Amino acid sequence: MKKLLYLLILPLLFSCSDVIPEEERYEELPAIEAKRRILLEDFTGQFCSNCPEAHKVISELQTQYEEDVIAVAIHAGHFGIAEGSNPNIIGLMQPEGDIYATHWGVEAYPIGLINRTSGLLKHTEWAAYAREALNQEAVVDIALDCKVVDDSTRLYINTEIVSNVPMEGNNLQLWITESNINTVQQNGGTLDANYNHHHVFRALVNGQWGEAVTIPSNTVHYIDVRDNWDIDNLSVVAFVYNDTDGVLQAAEHHFSEKDLTLDSIPQGNQNGGVVEVKELTFLCGEDTISNGSTYTSSKLDEAYTAMGMTRFVPGIDLVGDKDGQVTITVKSLNQTMIEICAFGGCQMTLPHLDYSTSASGTITAGTPLPLEIHYTPTMSSEVYRAEALITVCYDGEEDNAASFTLVMTNEGVE
């Protein structure tokens, strides 16, 4: 029996479980002076019930460190809702988001990446890592000068990279993000139909993985403003990174009314420090259509007119400096259905495709290619008007696109 008692007492010797009273649970650490800005990539989804907790952490960090914590919510994976996939729900997931998620091996949500050096971190680990990351010296800085141009249809982004160390082997990545989007989000046990989403990744500006940095560097990019974007809530996020050291520096520009200045707006078709597309030109008969301009045509198809119908046939041709595969995008700006027949097939800007369509094919240098862009109004009216943004670029050279706004109308014509 004595042996028994000993055996029972022994466990009591193990009783050293820590008990921490309420007043001793927090340790005040010295405040951090941010020496650089950090990038936090938040992999999230609209059906992910725990993701709002991660959003809350970002909100707290941004309140504490303000502009020094740059966050981007990348919707991806099976908890995401793809943009345009559901007619009743605004989806925030872009296909590029899934490419990033697959690359980093994201499987569980929510999860994040800080400066691409942290490894996949849970949101409860972000605050500690951010503290360390903000305290690192910066070797490079990024200055962004952004404007809204071409009658609020395009964004002009001028990125300047300043560094006192060689920048070979680094890439500059530019993203467009948008805040204040109210749409569905699973929040714990409830499905919130009107959740306020912030810093949502909307589009790439310069490719999936960015482009090589060159110093002295002052690169200019243009990106079309999509119909479902609200310019007042857009931001440009820029960061310089490489595969070994992660993100070296990040910067963000929030678009505001100040960016809509009328003087010295760098138009898409002006020279002087602006990337000018020389290789691809639009023609209409003898006229050359300037890049970035608006071209109005009221030319009608006589055969249709003879039958009492109206069909606009402006007769736009495309000519390029070199042989190559091109993609022509037609986007109706006033929800009209416009047809393009090129490369042996016809496409139409249909409502469920966001009034946008494209055609791809090969062109030969110097040979004008008729684009056969037509507009046939379906409803009878006195005045017809179709506005479309026509863009073309050689495949792989999306930054070097030529575009113009085509207006087909019978306004003011007898």
Place this chain on the structure above:
Amino acid sequence: MKYGKQLTVLALAGLLPLCMAAQDLGDESQKVTLHGSIQSDILVPQEDESIGTGSYDNWALTNTYADLYMMSRYVDAGARLEFTQFPLPGFEPEFQGWGIPHIYIKGKLNGAELTVGDMYDQFGSGFIFRTYEERSLGIDNALRGARLNLTAIPGVQWKVLGGVQRTYWNWNRKAWVAGTDAEMNIDHYSTAMQERGITWMVGGSYVLKHEADEDIIVPGTNLRLNLPTNIGAFDVRSRFQMGNYSLLAEYAWKGQDPSFDNGYTYHKGQALMLSGSYSTRGLAILLQAKRSDNMAYRSQRSREGMAAHINHMPAFAYQHTYALPALYPYATQNADGEWAFQGEASYTFKRKTALGGKYGTKVKFNMSHIRALDKHPVEMNHGTLMGTDGYTGSFFKMGKELYYQDINLQLEKRITKDFKLNAMYMNQHYNQTVVEGEGGMIHANIGVLEGQYKINSRYTLRSELQYLSTRQDEGDWCYALVELSALPYLMFTLSDMWNCGVTNLHYYMGSVTFNYEAHRLMLSYGRTRAGFNCAGGVCRYVPASRGVQLSYNYNF
């Protein structure tokens, strides 16, 4: 990998002389026996966009295990080789790897056993300690260290163990776990009890976990949480058995354990279980109640997913084997806590009675009801519950939210000498939001009909028809299965799970199984449905799959 290989060499080196020594003695009792098994599942996957399979990097995937155990009078030893370098779909990323992660040697002498190496064990019902292996989920939380079992004292079983826990291919040395468990059979000391056929077991255990400190900062502040590095838990239990009655009571307590699972709150954990059963010839009744609160106990506080659990709270919902009743399986809410009730009654109507029929009829009724605890969150500190006690609540009160309810009635009846019929009706409430993260409450009615017909001494035909009716999620499902056994070697199965409600997809499966002595080989082709695997507040999507699967099992 280096670590594993060194251990293998050591173990094999240790085994050899022992084998030799044992055989040298030439005594019957010095016999050395070898046991083992090989289990290999190979999938040649195909991409199928309609069911949403991903794309695959490898042309074949496999989970293969090979175990070898040696037993002798004084020494036991064992090792396992795992090859999951190209794992089957549905496992966590860290599961990938290969090597010898399980190896042990056990010395036995005079009622004492010392094990060194990797070990599986359980204290009581597992409330504070359970290390085990569950290959289909990729779970293996074995402890690598040492264990001492003492059975020398009559009527008492005592063990003490300690070590570092396995998390996939890592043995985290920043954390260790130690524990002790003692069970005493009081009836051993009382002849009066023994005469009456009473057994009474009383047991208790204690576990201590130590983990190095880490920085957890309250977001938006400069406050670092003062985390406990030593977290203990204890468990007491008693099982009383008299005649046809049996009663089990168990209580467990866990100290402050702020972790990712509970949002880094300092609430203590508790579990209480009462289980009573009555069984006699033809009748069995079981009633159970369990309350568990904040009992997620891991060796790594910031870990999520399947790994690093020290304990395992038993499931309180009936584990269904039929396909459609198992479509919405409930996952025990360890961190959140739950109130769970289960009742089961089975009765056999005797043969040649009105209800029994010619051969007798067995009826089984089972009900489980699981709901939330009564919880009231405390005031937040700096906009979060991190560092607080999390919540308060009355012990015996229940929360409003229903997590899971399952009421089912099963009937087994032999109609003729050759034909047996099983029927089941089930009514299920499954809170998809709580278990998977979203989806609301799924209310389903399920019917199952199974018939087994013995054609002759060689051939038996078994067939199942199932139907699940629900208005939520993907709507109704239909299931049919036909199985032909051709004794002694072959079995053919054909099945289809059809979503007749919403997607109209067929998840078909055909297989051939070949059994020969201790070998079993199965070749199948078909589609597997996608699903969500949720553990500890993080959900992982497991994609659907389609392809040829080869499974091989061998035991010796």
